[in-house]
Amino acid sequence: GCGFCENCERGLSAFCLTTNPGMAGAAYGFADMGPYAGGQAELLRVPYGDYNCLVLPRDAEAKQNDYVMLADIFPTGYHATELAGVRPGESVVIYGAGPVGLMAALSSVTKGASQVMVVDTQKDRLALAEKLGAIPIDNTEGDGVEQVMELTGGKGADRGCECVGYQCCNLHREEVPGLTMNNLVASVKFTGRIGCVGVFVPQDPGSKDKLGRVGKMPFDFGMFWFKGQSMGTGQCNVKAYNRFLSRLIEKDKVRPSFIVSHELPLDQAPMGYENFDQRNDGWTKVVLKPGS
Numbered sequence: 001g002c003g004f005c006e007n008c009e010r011g012l013s014a015f016c017l018t019t020n021p022g023m024a025g026a027a028y029g030f031a032d033m034g035p036y037a038g039g040q041a042e043l044l045r046v047p048y049g050d051y052n053c054l055v056l057p058r059d060a061e062a063k064q065n066d067y068v069m070l071a072d073i074f075p076t077g078y079h080a081t082e083l084a085g086v087r088p089g090e091s092v093v094i095y096g097a098g099p100v101g102l103m104a105a106l107s108s109v110t111k112g113a114s115q116v117m118v119v120d121t122q123k124d125r126l127a128l129a130e131k132l133g134a135i136p137i138d139n140t141e142g143d144g145v146e147q148v149m150e151l152t153g154g155k156g157a158d159r160g161c162e163c164v165g166y167q168c169c170n171l172h173r174e175e176v177p178g179l180t181m182n183n184l185v186a187s188v189k190f191t192g193r194i195g196c197v198g199v200f201v202p203q204d205p206g207s208k209d210k211l212g213r214v215g216k217m218p219f220d221f222g223m224f225w226f227k228g229q230s231m232g233t234g235q236c237n238v239k240a241y242n243r244f245l246s247r248l249i250e251k252d253k254v255r256p257s258f259i260v261s262h263e264l265p266l267d268q269a270p271m272g273y274e275n276f277d278q279r280n281d282g283w284t285k286v287v288l289k290p291g292s
Contacts, residue, residue: 011237013239056246073285075240109133110248121171131258152189193231
């Protein structure tokens with residue numbers, strides 16, 4: 001963000017009107033998000049650095065793997081819970097146990113949710129969710145929606161978080177862009193709220209799905225409307241969260257580095273990406289160490 005446009009002044013830095021001509025919002029190495037190359041390098045130019053940079057506490061060097069999560073993953077997971085309106089004592093279902101989903105689970109637990117359920121098919125990632133105190137729901141061992149309904153006495157969760165996006169796959173590893181959204185409609189209660197931070201794009205030319213190529217998907221809007229549900233969506237406004245989330249790390253209230261499975265030098269990044277993209281067991285989050 002620039003810090004001075006209308007959206008940045010409202011705390012909506014993800015939708016900055018200055019940094020990306022013709023589009024609201026900019027990011028490093030992200031499709032349609034401005035002329036900025038990826039940020040994984042030994043040196044990085046930060047536009048509007050006086051606004052965007054965050055001064056870290058004195059223990060930053062000792063907790064590098066925790067604080068680096070403030071760049072995106074931790075605030076995005078927290079943003080999912082904010083969009084969903086998670087409050088103490090409520091039940092939450094999170095679809096996706098990837099890094100963002102695990103950060104949403106951590107955020108829900110930190111906020112005092114009484115019941116946090118995480119739905120996925122990756123057993124190693126579900127094991128990490130369980131260590132947080134969440135209930136792991138393995139979609140390969142029974143329908144996830146049915147398991148959520150059973151755990152909530154047939155009512156459904158108070159809140160739901162979508163942390164997968166348009167590349168969601170079914171049990172046959174076929175992409176079904178609307179799968180998690182429709183499962184959330186089915187497993188969140190009447191008048192419940194959904195927070196969607198999984199990435200959905202205006203167009204995906206490489207999609208095998210005709211609707212997906214133009215950024216559309218089948219959505220159970222009739223049931224969504226009938227249940228009186230509501231939804232918040234969009235990219236995370238990192239600046240709105242990273243300062244107070246850094247204090248939680250400083251005071252040892254949270255350790256988001258629990259998701260880090262590998263630390264690699266920069267020249268091994270392609271290998272790390274390949275393993276992560278293929279969802280190989282044990283690859284939950286890679287931290288690249290330039291110069292190591």
